[in-house]
Amino acid sequence: MADEPRHLRWSLQDIPFDCVQRSAIADESDWFYLLAGASFVETLSDLYAQNLAEYYQDNQDAKSWLQGQWEHEEVQHGRALRAYVLAVWPDFDWETAYARFVAAYAPLCQTNALGPTPALEMAARCVVETGTASFYTMIQQASPEPVLRELAGRIRADEVLHYKYFFRFFRDYQAREGVSRWRLLRGLWQRIAEADMEDSFLAIRCAYEVRNPGQNFTPADFRAFRKRMAVWIRRHYPFEMAIKMLMKPVSLPPVLQRLLLPLLTRGARRAIT
């Protein structure tokens, strides 16, 4: 059971959902799938928070932040995205699609998938928050609709703060564990590779199959979707910001960092697009 939220920096009342300019976005089905999918993944954060709090049960500081703040903010992201999706696509049966997503994805989220050490798990959380911070930066920049831009900006700011918290916890554990740079790099790389989007695939599939009864969403459909996304990514993804955040836990010497940053940024841009 989560603690009472300490203080959320914004609430759903701050977002002018009744001012959404539907005509700017309603016909764009890629936006629908992207936002509906994100709303499912964020809403399920209570489960991830529970797993993480269990994993870090000996760390009172981390545990109480995870359950008293982080969980509530992530779930609020889910609620706000749900409200946005329903403001633009009011016929969508969100509850049914979300229930399908939970049934398919929840069994894959297990505490024993965390680790292998507390420091490495905190570094992995930094990867996840880098992913969300850069995702919402992209949404904010690519959005054809002003209310979505505003909402993405709020969520993005939360994700950047989450990263900072996880990074601080990482540093504390790292001071004790002294995980080598290579092991850290390997761990980070693994987490990035694993982000091969089991959750996004399932989330978008559930949204698709509820929106189009009787039709199946296949891995080939997902590949085509990702190919279309690559165009947005090339144009709007904050590569440099993401690489800087990813490399921070590895704490390379500044000279090496300055040398590597442009190379990695170019490499990532090429790999993704």
Ligand SMILES: [Fe+2]
């Ligand atoms: Fe979030």
Ligand SMILES: [Fe+2]
């Ligand atoms: Fe987050």
